[in-house]
Amino acid sequence: MERPARYLGQELNSVHKDPAGKLRFALSFPDTYEVGMSHLGLRILYHALNEQEGIVCERVFSPWLDMEALLRSEHLPLFTLESGAPVRSFDVLGISLPYEMLYSNVLNLLELAGIPLANDDRDDGDPIVIAGGPACFNPEPIAGFVDVFVLGEAEEAVLEICQVVGDRSSSRRDRIARIGRIPGCYLPSEVQVGTTAAGAVAHLRDGAGAAWTPVLKRVVADLDRAPFPTRQIVPSIPIVHDRAQLETHRGCMWGCRFCQAGMLYRAQRERSLSTLLAQAQEVIRHTGYEELGLASLDSVDYSRIQELVDGLNLRFAGKHVAIGLPSLRMDSFSIDLANALQRVKKTQLTLAPEAGSQRLRDVINKNLTAQQCLDTVKAALDAGWRDLKLYFMIGLPTETDADLVEMGQLIREMKRLAKGCSGRPLSLTCAVSPFVAKPHTPFQWARQCTVEELCHKIDVLKTAVPRHAATLKWRQFELAQLEGVFSRGDRRLGRVLRTAHRMGCKFEGWTECFDHGLWMKAFEAEGIDPATFVHRERDEHEAFPWEVVSTGVSRSFLWADYVRSLAGETVPGCGAGKTCAACGLKGRGMGC
Amino acid sequence: MAAVARLRLIYSKGGLARFLAHLDTCNVLQRAVRRAELPVAFSEGFSPHPRVSFGPPLPIFVEGEREICDVELVEELPVQQAVERMNRTLPSGFAVVEASVVPLKAPSITAAVRQATYRVAALDGELGVTEARVAQVLSRQEIVIEKESRGARRSVDIRPAILALTVVEAGLEAVLEASPSRTLNVFDLIREVVPGYEPAWLGRLAVVRTGLALAADEASPVAPRPARPRVP
Numbered sequence: 001m002e003r004p005a006r007y008l009g010q011e012l013n014s015v016h017k018d019p020a021g022k023l024r025f026a027l028s029f030p031d032t033y034e035v036g037m038s039h040l041g042l043r044i045l046y047h048a049l050n051e052q053e054g055i056v057c058e059r060v061f062s063p064w065l066d067m068e069a070l071l072r073s074e075h076l077p078l079f080t081l082e083s084g085a086p087v088r089s090f091d092v093l094g095i096s097l098p099y100e101m102l103y104s105n106v107l108n109l110l111e112l113a114g115i116p117l118a119n120d121d122r123d124d125g126d127p128i129v130i131a132g133g134p135a136c137f138n139p140e141p142i143a144g145f146v147d148v149f150v151l152g153e154a155e156e157a158v159l160e161i162c163q164v165v166g167d168r169s170s171s172r173r174d175r176i177a178r179i180g181r182i183p184g185c186y187l188p189s190e191v192q193v194g195t196t197a198a199g200a201v202a203h204l205r206d207g208a209g210a211a212w213t214p215v216l217k218r219v220v221a222d223l224d225r226a227p228f229p230t231r232q233i234v235p236s237i238p239i240v241h242d243r244a245q246l247e248t249h250r251g252c253m254w255g256c257r258f259c260q261a262g263m264l265y266r267a268q269r270e271r272s273l274s275t276l277l278a279q280a281q282e283v284i285r286h287t288g289y290e291e292l293g294l295a296s297l298d299s300v301d302y303s304r305i306q307e308l309v310d311g312l313n314l315r316f317a318g319k320h321v322a323i324g325l326p327s328l329r330m331d332s333f334s335i336d337l338a339n340a341l342q343r344v345k346k347t348q349l350t351l352a353p354e355a356g357s358q359r360l361r362d363v364i365n366k367n368l369t370a371q372q373c374l375d376t377v378k379a380a381l382d383a384g385w386r387d388l389k390l391y392f393m394i395g396l397p398t399e400t401d402a403d404l405v406e407m408g409q410l411i412r413e414m415k416r417l418a419k420g421c422s423g424r425p426l427s428l429t430c431a432v433s434p435f436v437a438k439p440h441t442p443f444q445w446a447r448q449c450t451v452e453e454l455c456h457k458i459d460v461l462k463t464a465v466p467r468h469a470a471t472l473k474w475r476q477f478e479l480a481q482l483e484g485v486f487s488r489g490d491r492r493l494g495r496v497l498r499t500a501h502r503m504g505c506k507f508e509g510w511t512e513c514f515d516h517g518l519w520m521k522a523f524e525a526e527g528i529d530p531a532t533f534v535h536r537e538r539d540e541h542e543a544f545p546w547e548v549v550s551t552g553v554s555r556s557f558l559w560a561d562y563v564r565s566l567a568g569e570t571v572p573g574c575g576a577g578k579t580c581a582a583c584g585l586k587g588r589g590m591g592c
Numbered sequence: 593m594a595a596v597a598r599l600r601l602i603y604s605k606g607g608l609a610r611f612l613a614h615l616d617t618c619n620v621l622q623r624a625v626r627r628a629e630l631p632v633a634f635s636e637g638f639s640p641h642p643r644v645s646f647g648p649p650l651p652i653f654v655e656g657e658r659e660i661c662d663v664e665l666v667e668e669l670p671v672q673q674a675v676e677r678m679n680r681t682l683p684s685g686f687a688v689v690e691a692s693v694v695p696l697k698a699p700s701i702t703a704a705v706r707q708a709t710y711r712v713a714a715l716d717g718e719l720g721v722t723e724a725r726v727a728q729v730l731s732r733q734e735i736v737i738e739k740e741s742r743g744a745r746r747s748v749d750i751r752p753a754i755l756a757l758t759v760v761e762a763g764l765e766a767v768l769e770a771s772p773s774r775t776l777n778v779f780d781l782i783r784e785v786v787p788g789y790e791p792a793w794l795g796r797l798a799v800v801r802t803g804l805a806l807a808a809d810e811a812s813p814v815a816p817r818p819a820r821p822r823v824p
Contacts, residue, residue, distance in 0.1 A: 004611040004652070005611055005612050005613075005616060008608045008611060010607070010608045010609065010683065010684045010685060011683060012620075012623075012681075012683040234623060234683075236609075236612050236616050236619070236620050236683070237612070237613075237616050238616075238619075285627065286627070287623070287627070288622075288623035288624060288625075288626035288627035288681075289623065289626075290623075290626070320634055320640055320642070
């Protein structure tokens with residue numbers, strides 16, 4: 001078996017409790033151990049739950065193909081890592097869903113655990129299946145498989161749920177109904193979805209026939225008082241993000257129109273400098289990690305980032321702890337900061353211009369000029385970096401071949417800056433990903449390009465970006481197409497999902513497992529055309545399936561922002577000293 | 593800072609930790625050294641690494657009772673204190689059982705190691721290796737097996753690397769060469785000695801490396817010790 005250590009559960013700082021008399025919570029991430037353990041949200045919930053005396057929380061990940069084969073051939077039920085107990089024996093199964101392409105693994109996980117796939121088929125012997133994470137902001141494609149969705153930041157809501165579950169005097173059905181009254185919890189069984197003749201969503205009603213009130217997401221108001229694990233589990237095998245993590249802030253103030261996280265995590269809230277410095281010291285002491293990563297959507301936006309970096313450098317000077325910034329804005333301040341952190345070894349630096357032309361950067365509200373891009377690259381070259389990775393998107397709304405040609409020009413200009421610089425030549429890698437329109441963003445109305453259109457764009461880019469200037473990289477577009485379908489799909493997709501699962505679809509994020517042909521067969525078998533979810537511009541007043549839930553950002557703001565976008569108008573970021581763009585969050589207890 | 597002392601840790605690795613590969617084991621120990629705040633020396637250069645070095649890899653599935661690891665220190669500290677600090681922070685399955693200070697200039701563990709002693713037992717009863725079987729194996733002039741490394745197959749005579757083989761109450765005890773010039777994987781021996789062995793047996797075997805012997809000119813040879821309580 002490949003890497004048996006994935007299934008041992010004996011890692012340093014893992015929590016092992018006697019379950020007698022306690023509420024048992026199985027926390028799962030439906031991908032491999034290495035991916036799941038890299039997810040900060042999972043770590044936060046694991047420790048928040050285990051901090052409670054009356055709760056024992058244990059982890060479970062998707063077993064890799066070899067382990068799955070073993071479980072099936074030996075008729076063994078899926079088990080949790082800490083105690084090896086069957087997942088089905090737990091009171092709650094919590095599933096973390098940061099992206100849509102884990103859905104087939106959710107079904108597989110339920111099946112391996114011996115839990116009925118359909119929520120209607122479960123009884124008192126089954127755990128209550130709850131799901132949370134960004135993908136749940138369109139819960140509808142998996143509405144038939146989940147009992148409760150938790151919207152937004154779950155560390156408080158999950159404890160409230162446990163309180164209800166712990167009351168064993170009432171039935172499973174009653175307890176689920178009571179959970180539905182907890183703010184941020186959505187029960188898919190409570191909404192009546194009216195459909196058009198074609199099967200699309202026509203209207204959403206509640207049990208009494210009145211217009212459905214979308215379930216508003218949860219937000220942790222005071223991050224300093226929110227639980228944060230300093231005894232982070234140290235996996236014994238390398239994982240994707242193998243480092244200690246610190247969370248500086250949540251939310252992003254920039255409002256890029258393609259970015260769902262930017263809309264979901266509003267408003268921006270910070271941890272205080274003193275909390276962060278204290279947590280940094282503790283987490284390194286308890287883990288022995290050689291690297292500390294600053295997690296956030298945009299680390300440089302932390303209001304006291306310079307003091308934080310100086311403080312961390314001071315504390316860890318001579319202790320050989322590297323500080324990592326996962327995301328960098330394109331400005332010279334960011335470069336200075338990265339330079340202060342990587343004084344000796346200059347590894348690859350990643351920057352995200354997202355679009356090649358000024359017009360298109362305005363359409364997506366990137367608030368970035370070509371000159372800023374070039375200045376950033378110049379600063380990086382001066383500081384000694386010679387290896388840059390650039391993130392671009394293709395297939396953005398309104399994009400034409402001319403925008404792609406401009407991307408080529410920008411890259412060539414960057415390359416030209418390196419002329420006359422001493423040392424190694426500049427190596428540029430351009431990672432190109434296709435645009436996926438996400439719910440709850442201004443682009444939720446937009447049309448997504450077909451695979452053929454995207455291939456044409458790549459052909460244009462290949463000419464615009466000569467091979468000696470940069471290496472172009474892209475992944476298969478079919479996966480992004482499918483992600484788009486599930487991002488903006490509705491309950492009909494549950495049938496497709498079931499069929500695809502039955503046909504053997506799983507681990508969609510792994511090239512060796514993703515089988516696009518099989519998915520297309522599943523769509524065909526269910527008589528559903530995936531194109532209708534992605535390749536059409538949506539009408540201003542069209543009812544959206546994901547409006548069963550709300551991020552707090554209003555539909556009218558999103559539409560107005562979409563209209564602005566098509567006109568190439570930008571809005572400045574929010575925050576101190578800026579004009580409020582009135583996204584709808586203010587005054588709703590969302591930290592704004 | 594330059595190292596002033598070399599601390600030699602003798603540690604055990606057992607229970608579920610036996611499923612950890614060698615490189616993962618190295619990581620676990622290096623991070624434990626950092627948590628224990630031993631004053632470890634770091635290498636110079638672009639990416640400084642803690643100067644911690646290890647003995648020959650222990651195959652996955654094999655427990656180790658007396659594995660060796662050297663830690664170079666920039667300041668001295670009482671040996672007992674180092675042991676206690678390590679044991680307070682090592683994850684489940686690992687324990688430091690002994691420590692000593694060796695000269696900085698002493699050869700590295702990989703250069704000094706000569707022999708490894710193993711104990712092989714069946715978890716569910718008899719291993720089925722008789723005295724006669726052992727005698728028969730030892731009487732052979734050569735034992736040629738097929739090895740595959742980097743895609744190329746080659747024949748190796750493993751007989752010279754079998755230094756001793758005895759039937760003991762628990763099963764089998766073997767002393768195998770483990771030197772810079774030649775090492776023998778214990779499973780290559782098991783395949784030859786245990787009648788009808790097949791890989792599916794793995795779960796039924798308890799394989800323990802009980803000790804490593806270093807060259808005689810070493811400061812502290814680490815010979816296997818007689819029976820003593822197992823570290824949990």
